[in-house]
Amino acid sequence: MPEPAAWHYQKITKPMFEVATEERVFLGRVITCVDDEVIEDGFVHIKDGRIAAVGARGHAPNGVETLDTNGKTLMPGMMNSHAHLSWDGIHELSQQSMYDAPEIRAYKAAGNMIKSLRAGITLVRDLGVHNANLFTKQAVAQGIFPGPRLLVSGESIIQTGGHTYWVCREASGADEMRRAVRDQVKGGADLIKIMACHDTLEFTDEELHAVIDEAHRNRLPITAHATYNDCIARVAEFGIDCIEHGGSMTDQTIQLLLDKKLPIVTTFSALVIQANEKIARDFGIPEWKIAERKKAVADKSRFDGLVRAAKAGVPIVFGTDAGSPAVEHDRIVPELGFMVEVGVCPDNMDALRAITARAAVLNGVGDTLGTLEAGKLADMIVVDGKPDQDLNALEKVEMTFIDGKRMH
16 A cells, blocks of 8 residues: 555654443344345344444343344444545535635534434545645544544546636646655555546546556545446546446446446435425525436436446445535435436445445445444444434434444
């Protein structure tokens, strides 16, 4: 792996926030997110930050402190695989990006981490735009502020004058692309993010090759904002590791994703939430935008490429683009519900895997997170309800654990 960011060499005498890990047995209804497994009357035994055992209540160990949730659901911690912690989810993006002071970005990220934990989000994949997430990760890693697990991209890399040029890292030419990647690596990025298109394709062939090659030379995955067929096919052919948003796709492009085993992180929340007139007006969304969003949500044919990709076997992973106006970091259900409604997930249980098990695989932690299985890290939430039957139950997350430590 690359040389660690400089802050890794700092001596930390004592974290500012410490939470004890306790051994405990939880009784309740268990959704393991292993296939469709549900243990209606089960237990989860947490010990030393890991899941020691999972099973039917009758096999729960004796002599261990036990919490009976009275039928509430125990399930893996959820993961938002496309979020922007230092955008507040309320205000217009370009204004925040250009005028927020670094200190305000830090406060917004801190607040959004608290909101994420309260919503049952135990891992956030922060796809940057600016480099604030590098410092957010440092704050959590050094115990300065409590938060979910973080995977961060640093600054998103774009061509000069490209999509969202007012906030991302601009570069021109292959050498500048490589330098841009190296700067994110130096800052401690876990992955690289590029904006590969907006209305037109961005990056020359030489630039696109350079930015992808440099990420891989540094042993980091690289993901691309790619929203229509020509862009999706292009970045897939050049060797990208993941597609953000997705969009229209031919059968040939879908096959290319299958051949290269590339997942898509769908992000419907801005469309879905901003199409709700009352919510959108409360957030100051202009009427023309509301009308545009309502039309888009009503026209399910625009999602045909994503649905066909999902049915063909392309992995679909949950992400909300949290930080966008009206897409607050604790809004989980609208995205999951629309994933089922539009058909990229066939049912609620599959949607739950998109935010747990499949998300863990995408994020390189499938061996240790994403399901409730013995030996895995104890990231778990307690939900008042049955989310496999009614996703709205996820509005009532009562406890959130990371490494067996209660974070909410």
